[in-house]
Amino acid sequence: MTVSSPRPAPRLTPVPPQPVRRRDAERTRAELLEVATQVFADSGYTGARVDHIAERTATTKRMIYYYFGSKEKLYLAVLEKAYRGIRDAEHEVQVSDLPPAVALRRIAERTYDHHLDHSDFIRLVSIENIHRGEHITRLESLRGINSDAVGLLDTILARGRAEGTVRDGVTALDVHLVISAYCFFQVANRYTFGFLFDRDLLDPALRDHHRALIGDVVVAWLSTGGATPSA
Amino acid sequence: MTVSSPRPAPRLTPVPPQPVRRRDAERTRAELLEVATQVFADSGYTGARVDHIAERTATTKRMIYYYFGSKEKLYLAVLEKAYRGIRDAEHEVQVSDLPPAVALRRIAERTYDHHLDHSDFIRLVSIENIHRGEHITRLESLRGINSDAVGLLDTILARGRAEGTVRDGVTALDVHLVISAYCFFQVANRYTFGFLFDRDLLDPALRDHHRALIGDVVVAWLSTGGATPSA
DNA sequence: GGGCGAACGTACCGATTGGTACATTGCGAG
DNA sequence: CTCGCAATGTACCAATCGGTACGTTCGCCC
Known part of the structure; x- marks a missing residue:
């Protein structure tokens, strides 16, 4: 992660080529938010330390209180941004014209990847x-x-x-x-599960297996036996 | 939890009627462990406070360090006891002689109840x-x-x-x-899920529905085309 | 019955932590 | 240019937290 260029990278050259580190409220706030996340x-x-967050930024603890007011308000900002970010990252799958079983499988598999990422x-x-x-x-x-995700599911189920x-x-x-429970568990309980059963749920070699698994579960669960509409 | 007798409870009465609060290492240790849990x-x-644990017992913080040595060792003791306790609470279902589909459904439903409890x-x-x-x-x-739980599953699947x-x-x-993912999620993510979707996963009125759901999923998933017995 | 160690309580400590007082500097407006 | 405020940095504080020094008491055992 560290920049390891062969040059010694002189830090205090006479004239900064770009206005690096000039005052920039937006950038400071954004950096604090990202590091805090x-x-x-x-x-x-509780375990997070305000000093620790500040240390990892180019600014100081004072700025956390200047921009966010308190540790809790900073956490609230982190939470809100995280939830909005995750929604934006969910670029909806194009499944409207697929057979329901295929669409459901694809949604399950996308959700799986989305959680792991x-x-x-x-x-x-x-x-x-x-x-x-x-x-x-x-x-x-x-x-x-x-609600969008659920709405999409609802459309497919209805069809x-x-x-x-x-x-x-x-x-x-x-x-x-x-679907959420399955995907969430894999990430959230990685450590205890891995310890108890000696299986790293996030082992890349297992990813395809685990992705297919939730697809299988959903399709098997929701599909009617044949093409016979059961009353 | 506090003893609130109408009497002023004179602390140094000559003879205690019963030997209440006599010295008892076992009990003190057990009480600390339970409260700490x-x-x-x-x-x-990180959020747990050693002082807070001590306050909730009939003894003092000093005893935590006398019996456990440190906050972390206390937590380790809590963790170990919790895992052993949960294993003991899993009195195995008698499913050896049931049809696999029925046995699997019953295991899923038992696991669900076990998590919620x-x-x-x-x-x-x-x-x-x-x-x-x-x-x-x-x-x-x-x-x-x-491994017992998985072993039981394995037996049934093989049959x-x-x-x-x-x-x-x-x-x-x-x-x-x-199964674990589904059950775990309901308890662990109760709050965020409830907020986002306006559905309290642990609402008693939904318990039967949620219990049947994981049974349905497992049976539908694992059963071959043949008849799928329901509960 | 007295001694002795396990069990317990009090009172305290040093470090950490969230938060702030106050001085300073950069930058855009006029 | 310079004035004024937003933005920033430094140094500090009061409270809290995990942990402990030290003294006391209970109860078993010979």
Whole structure:
């Protein structure tokens, strides 16, 4: 991660070529937020140290209080940005024209990859649940931020039911729950599971297997036996 | 929890009626461990305060260090006891003579209830994973403590495969993973999920639905085309 | 019955932690 | 240019936290 150029990289050259490190409120705030995200995800809310966050930035602790006011408000900002970021990262799969079973499998597999690629976010969610959601409940604007994902599932399920290829009696939220639980667990419980069963859930060699697995589960679960629409 | 008798409770009465609060190493240690379990599960490792644990017992902080040596060793003792306790609480289901599909459904449903009934344990596991399992990996004796559960699954799967009622290519650990993930998520992510989707996963009114759901998933997933017995 | 060690309580400590008072500097407006 | 405020840095504080020095008491054993 460190820049290891052969040159000694003289730090205090007479004239800075670009206005590096000039005053820039936006950049300072953004840097604090990014570093804070890493530290909070790394150590939890209580475990994270304000001094530690400041040390990892080019600015000082004073700026945390200047821009965010308190450790808790900083954490709230981190949480909100993380949730919004994760929504933006979910570029929706183009599944509208696929057969429901294929679409469902693809959604499950995408969700799996999405979770594995955002383990910091998963950790923040775990941390927030340890704290009984006392912070996130204050971010009212985040409520229903995932409704798109559920809405998409609902569309597919409805189409499948109409076709007779998807079973009745299962809601989109149920499906979302099953998929999310599986994917979340792999990232969140990596360490205890790996220790107890001697299997690293995030071993790259297992990734294809685990991705296919949740697809299999969802398709097998939701598909009606044949093309026979069961009443 | 506090003794609130109407009497002023004179502290130095000549003869205590019963030998209340006599010296008892076993009891003191056990009380510390129990209270520590609650506090750690409640606040996380870093969030838990040694003083706070001591306050909630009939003894003092000094005794924590007398019996356990440090906050971390106390936490290790809590973790070990919790894992052993959860294993003991898993009185195995009598499923050896049931049809595989029925047995699998019953295991899934039992696992669901088991998780919901031990949310403190679930929280400890979450906490330990936030800390990347750095503590549990030092409790080597816990390794494979759940192998019985997987072994049972393996037996049932093997029988089902022999009968032709259970599909090939799925390991017992895969099944355990799917079931555990689903059950774990409901307890561990109760707060964020409840906030985002306005559904309290642990609402008693939903318990039957959620219990049946994981049974359905497992049976549908693992059963070959043949008849899928329902509960 | 008295001695002796396990069990326990009090009172304290040094380090850490979230937070702040206050001085200073860069930069855009006029 | 210079004035004024946003932005930043330094040095510090009061409270908290994990941990401990030291003294006391209970109860078993010979």
